[in-house]
Amino acid sequence: MTLKTLDGALALLTYFTVRQPTWGVRELAKHSGVHHAVVHRVLATFAANGFLLQDAASGKYSLGLRLFELGQVVRKTFSPAEVVQPVLEKLAAQSGETVFLSWLDGHEGLCVGMVQSQHQLRFSIELGQRFALHAGAHAKAILAFQDDAFRARVLENARQRGEAAASVAGLALPLWSRDQAEVVGSLAIAGPQQRLNEESVPRMLEALREASRRLEEVVGFGR
Incomplete structure (x- = not known):
């Protein structure tokens, strides 16, 4: 072959x-x-x-x-579930919203870890789901740190499509590679705009920063 x-x-x-x-x-x-x-x-x-x-x-x-079987190998070497999942669960409990960890794969994002909000009205994304990088805080936190050629290609493929959902708000932080040279993922909180407001955002952002620091220690993103 x-x-x-x-x-x-x-x-x-x-x-x-x-x-x-x-x-x-x-x-x-x-x-x-x-x-x-x-x-x-x-x-x-x-x-x-x-x-x-x-x-x-x-x-x-x-x-x-x-x-x-191979996926289980990737899961163990990329993100130890015994540490990553509790971090995501704690952040979801602190924010009350859906929390998800994403990885850059080619010119798309890939959801590799998540905890759903317990609210009936919530942002929905599936584990293993791919997403375009032009829309949503989780995507833009990755796209913003790519080079000009990469961003141009993503935006060209977007073809004028809008945000993922007009009523959804999000907070996200980029996650960096071990050598601190590039952003390779993101950690995000997403939910309805009425719950992610001026009063709740500072509290959620602090929790997001703490979770990001914890994940960097374990997964090896490090700044």
């Missing part, structure tokens, strides 16, 4: 997301622009090695247990 072939195969794997967890061969071929025969071979190979599962009835593919 050439590097070009491997690159194309891995690109097909990235189409499996939280919002679109299953694909049929022809469906994925049409969406990706790759010939259906190639898609069939790639998906069948991934399935044979445990990276995908094929439903016997529908013929559609979904992510397999081998990826789940």
